[in-house]
Amino acid sequence: MDWKKIATPLLSIIAFLAFWEFIVWANNWPNYVMASPSDLPAAYEKYWKLFLIDSWQTLWRTVAGLALAVVFGTSLGMVMGFSRTARDALYPLLVGFNAIPKATLVPVLALLFIGQHDFNTVLMAFLISFFPIAVSVGIGLSTLEPEYRDILGALGASKLTIFRKIALPKTLPEFFGALKVSVTLAFIGTNLVEIISPHGKGLGSLFQSGATNGDYPLMFAVLIALAFLGIVLYYAVVALEKVFAGWAERPAS
Amino acid sequence: MDTLIDIRGVTHAYQTKHGPLPVLDDLNLSVPEGEFCAVVGPSGCGKSTLTRLVAGLMKPDQGEVFLHGEKITGPRKTVGMAFQNPVLLEWRSILENVILPLEIVAPGMARADKIARAEHLLDMVGLKGFETKRPSELSGGMRQRASLCRSIVHKPEVLIMDEPFGALDNFTREDLWQTMRDLRAAEPFTAVLITHDLRESVFLGDQVVVLSGRPARTQYVLDVDLPSDRTIDILYEPTAVNMLHDLRDQIRIAQGRDGGAH
Numbered sequence A: 001m002d003w004k005k006i007a008t009p010l011l012s013i014i015a016f017l018a019f020w021e022f023i024v025w026a027n028n029w030p031n032y033v034m035a036s037p038s039d040l041p042a043a044y045e046k047y048w049k050l051f052l053i054d055s056w057q058t059l060w061r062t063v064a065g066l067a068l069a070v071v072f073g074t075s076l077g078m079v080m081g082f083s084r085t086a087r088d089a090l091y092p093l094l095v096g097f098n099a100i101p102k103a104t105l106v107p108v109l110a111l112l113f114i115g116q117h118d119f120n121t122v123l124m125a126f127l128i129s130f131f132p133i134a135v136s137v138g139i140g141l142s143t144l145e146p147e148y149r150d151i152l153g154a155l156g157a158s159k160l161t162i163f164r165k166i167a168l169p170k171t172l173p174e175f176f177g178a179l180k181v182s183v184t185l186a187f188i189g190t191n192l193v194e195i196i197s198p199h200g201k202g203l204g205s206l207f208q209s210g211a212t213n214g215d216y217p218l219m220f221a222v223l224i225a226l227a228f229l230g231i232v233l234y235y236a237v238v239a240l241e242k243v244f245a246g247w248a249e250r251p252a253s
Numbered sequence B: 001m002d003t004l005i006d007i008r009g010v011t012h013a014y015q016t017k018h019g020p021l022p023v024l025d026d027l028n029l030s031v032p033e034g035e036f037c038a039v040v041g042p043s044g045c046g047k048s049t050l051t052r053l054v055a056g057l058m059k060p061d062q063g064e065v066f067l068h069g070e071k072i073t074g075p076r077k078t079v080g081m082a083f084q085n086p087v088l089l090e091w092r093s094i095l096e097n098v099i100l101p102l103e104i105v106a107p108g109m110a111r112a113d114k115i116a117r118a119e120h121l122l123d124m125v126g127l128k129g130f131e132t133k134r135p136s137e138l139s140g141g142m143r144q145r146a147s148l149c150r151s152i153v154h155k156p157e158v159l160i161m162d163e164p165f166g167a168l169d170n171f172t173r174e175d176l177w178q179t180m181r182d183l184r185a186a187e188p189f190t191a192v193l194i195t196h197d198l199r200e201s202v203f204l205g206d207q208v209v210v211l212s213g214r215p216a217r218t219q220y221v222l223d224v225d226l227p228s229d230r231t232i233d234i235l236y237e238p239t240a241v242n243m244l245h246d247l248r249d250q251i252r253i254a255q256g257r258d259g260g261a262h
């Protein structure tokens, strides 16, 4: 890894923070309109314990929801990829479900599973993020050229063997493409529940408490922490992609 | 010699939105063991369908396909296939691609033996030194060579090729014809080669079968009476040129243009 790869994004982040600081300073905005980056270290220092605990809460529920989405989305994608009938039957349902703004589901879930805060949050992260995975796996499998199936099918290999040796690895690049979208969605789902139905856990609720107390630096500090966590999650997926589907990367020219 | 592949009275139609599409009509064809059968015919007449029937990947509406006098009811491990698209797996090295069929056909075979067999074949087709390369690092002709190695790595009785050289430029194609000829001398398969190149059919075939337009029947069978160690030059000699003329006329008939201007 060469230094440019790290320095370039780092510089752009520093430039962004400087720009933010400058805008706040130039407009002479007080803290209750807009906090500036220089206000944030104080907030982190004051609440560092809460940040750690709540980040962990947000993180594990996002990852759990995403894991469910991967299992369920992949299974659903397999069913849709292998069966035309299933595809025709499920597609409109899925598209319809995906079109529902997920914020409307928060009260529904809260009523369905009263008091099950962790469960509700994980469920939302899952519900919001399985769609891209299901669609990409489904499309990847259904568009597999017949020759790819035939090279093993002609030898009498089972459907499962063909899936394991050919279809699955061949759809991995599409799968990871979808996972990058899904990880962000799952993260949004978690925070949605944490903010809308606050129950004292997660970065979303920390943001809420900042809002109720008029602690603007805290609110912005949470936003930055969220962005940071989002970046970590995203690049974790990128790292996994490199390991499992690195072959799909075209050499830079 | 014994008949290895025997296709008897095969009729098949695909069910499409616009009703049934007859593709094969009472087609008969037999290939003696060890022989190389080239099949030519108008585009869309049913050649690929024929290969899928012989491979046991589908069943005909009527008629039967026999291998060694045994009716084909499904895929079998003794078949090898190659297509116009080399369909190499990008996440595997060239060597691992060639080994793939052995993982299905001979799961108990020692890995060292699998590697030795694959390396031997790659060496024969001129891909020594490319074992660890990825498919995308190879040229089209080299990929097709690797694909051929994969199709015969498990020593199939029958090698079925569906226009394997169709996407290559002329010189590369001729190189591959010669590679094919050498493989044939070294390996004991019986081959069915679909092609739309008449010169290819004469250079490689022991017999050339011309299929009629859709639905395909066996329209004409030409015995290619040329030595088995042919060189490209032979295609320019009178015997071969006559055969090519003969085939050209048959294709014209198959396309429904017999009697038209040349």
Ligand SMILES: Nc1ncnc2c1ncn2[C@@H]1O[C@H](COP(=O)(O)OP(=O)(O)O)[C@@H](O)[C@H]1O
Binding pocket: B014, B015, B016, B021, B023, B042, B043, B044, B045, B046, B047, B048, B049, B050
């Ligand atoms: N699975 C299928 N369903 C419906 N029609 C098909 C199918 N496969 C091939 N066909 C049609 O059958 C005809 C013969 O196809 P094919 O055997 O691939 O011809 P060829 O290989 O000689 O070009 C073509 O018109 C093709 O469109």
Ligand SMILES: [Mg+2]
Binding pocket: B047, B048, B162
């Ligand atoms: Mg074809």
